[in-house]
Amino acid sequence: MTAALLDTFGRVATDLRVSLTDKCNLRCTYCMPAEGLPWLPSAELLTDDEIVRLVGVAVSLGVRTVRLTGGEPLIRPGLPGLVARLADLAELSLTTNGLGLTRLAQPLADAGLRRVNVSLDSLRADRFLALTRRDRLDEVIAGMAAAAAAGLTPVKVNTVLMRGVNDDEAGELLEWCLERGYELRFIEQMPLDPQHAWDRSSMVTADEVLERLTARHTLTPVERGSAPAEVWLVDGGPARVGVVGSVSRPFCGACDRIRLTADGQLRNCLFAREESDLRTALRAGATDAELAVRMQAAVRAKKAGHGIDDPDFLQPDRPMSAIGG
Numbered sequence: 001m002t003a004a005l006l007d008t009f010g011r012v013a014t015d016l017r018v019s020l021t022d023k024c025n026l027r028c029t030y031c032m033p034a035e036g037l038p039w040l041p042s043a044e045l046l047t048d049d050e051i052v053r054l055v056g057v058a059v060s061l062g063v064r065t066v067r068l069t070g071g072e073p074l075i076r077p078g079l080p081g082l083v084a085r086l087a088d089l090a091e092l093s094l095t096t097n098g099l100g101l102t103r104l105a106q107p108l109a110d111a112g113l114r115r116v117n118v119s120l121d122s123l124r125a126d127r128f129l130a131l132t133r134r135d136r137l138d139e140v141i142a143g144m145a146a147a148a149a150a151g152l153t154p155v156k157v158n159t160v161l162m163r164g165v166n167d168d169e170a171g172e173l174l175e176w177c178l179e180r181g182y183e184l185r186f187i188e189q190m191p192l193d194p195q196h197a198w199d200r201s202s203m204v205t206a207d208e209v210l211e212r213l214t215a216r217h218t219l220t221p222v223e224r225g226s227a228p229a230e231v232w233l234v235d236g237g238p239a240r241v242g243v244v245g246s247v248s249r250p251f252c253g254a255c256d257r258i259r260l261t262a263d264g265q266l267r268n269c270l271f272a273r274e275e276s277d278l279r280t281a282l283r284a285g286a287t288d289a290e291l292a293v294r295m296q297a298a299v300r301a302k303k304a305g306h307g308i309d310d311p312d313f314l315q316p317d318r319p320m321s322a323i324g325g
């Protein structure tokens with residue numbers, strides 16, 4: 001058997017997203033209700049030792065990059081210690097809402113973290129409050145500056161545009177990022193909300209985003225590879241901007257990603273409806289070789305793509321906050 005995470009479409013998984021918690025300290029309207037969600041039982045959450053072990057098995061099968069996600073990963077206790085152990089295994093990045101970065105950016109960089117993506121959907125305090133139900137915009141902005149100062153560069157900014165909500169800020173957000181040397185990514189809103197209320201018409205498509213940006217700047221495409229974002233040089237570069245058109249410009253054909261949830265389930269796709277339970281096997285005494293076989297089986301079962309355009313498309317039961325970006 002090949003020692004790789006190979007699916008039946010010839011794609012090889014080399015990028016592992018690890019959700020460290022399903023909890024978060026924001027309540028973004030498209031991700032979580034104001035009261036939060038029923039959290040995963042703490043007894044089912046992977047310990048640091050279990051995460052390091054499972055990442056080690058994945059690395060033995062060819063995983064080279066690991067992205068830490070949540071919920072909000074920065075709220076996990078002892079995070080710098082876990083990062084130091086994982087940084088010995090793979091190239092590490094992290095996706096965060098930015099709260100806590102002023103305190104943690106330097107310790108995480110010292111521990112081996114390489115890059116951060118910070119979510120920010122508005123530069124207007126009132127709108128940030130309406131979108132996240134928390135009045136903490138200044139902390140997010142200060143967190144980005146702390147990440148840049150700690151050398152977690154280029155700081156990448158993830159923005160979800162919603163029609164009639166914040167889509168009038170596309171240009172403003174780009175100017176703001178260009179002034180600070182941050183790399184902005186616009187991400188199409190995906191059907192992963194806990195309310196299952198996603199509506200394609202409220203999604204701002206990649207084409208629409210590009211239309212707005214090219215009204216202000218000259219964009220030159222950059223080679224893509226398997227990365228989710230299509231990237232362009234802005235006005236000849238070196239500044240860049242990206243668009244992740246998951247829905248209108250799917251990139252599943254070159255997908256190299258798999259996901260490990262905070263409760264130890266392996267997902268072969270963001271939109272997978274089946275999961276492979278690694279936690280129970282691990283706690284029942286499975287060897288690394290047995291865990292590897294489970295991982296390979298899960299990847300072999302990966303579908304061609306997310307199927308959002310299929311008439312029988314069903315949104316995953318697990319919400320985005322418990323899958324991770």
Ligand code: SF4
Binds near residue numbers: 251257268271304305
């Ligand atoms: S939707 Fe699934 S298959 Fe497509 S790029 Fe995302 S994770 Fe990969």
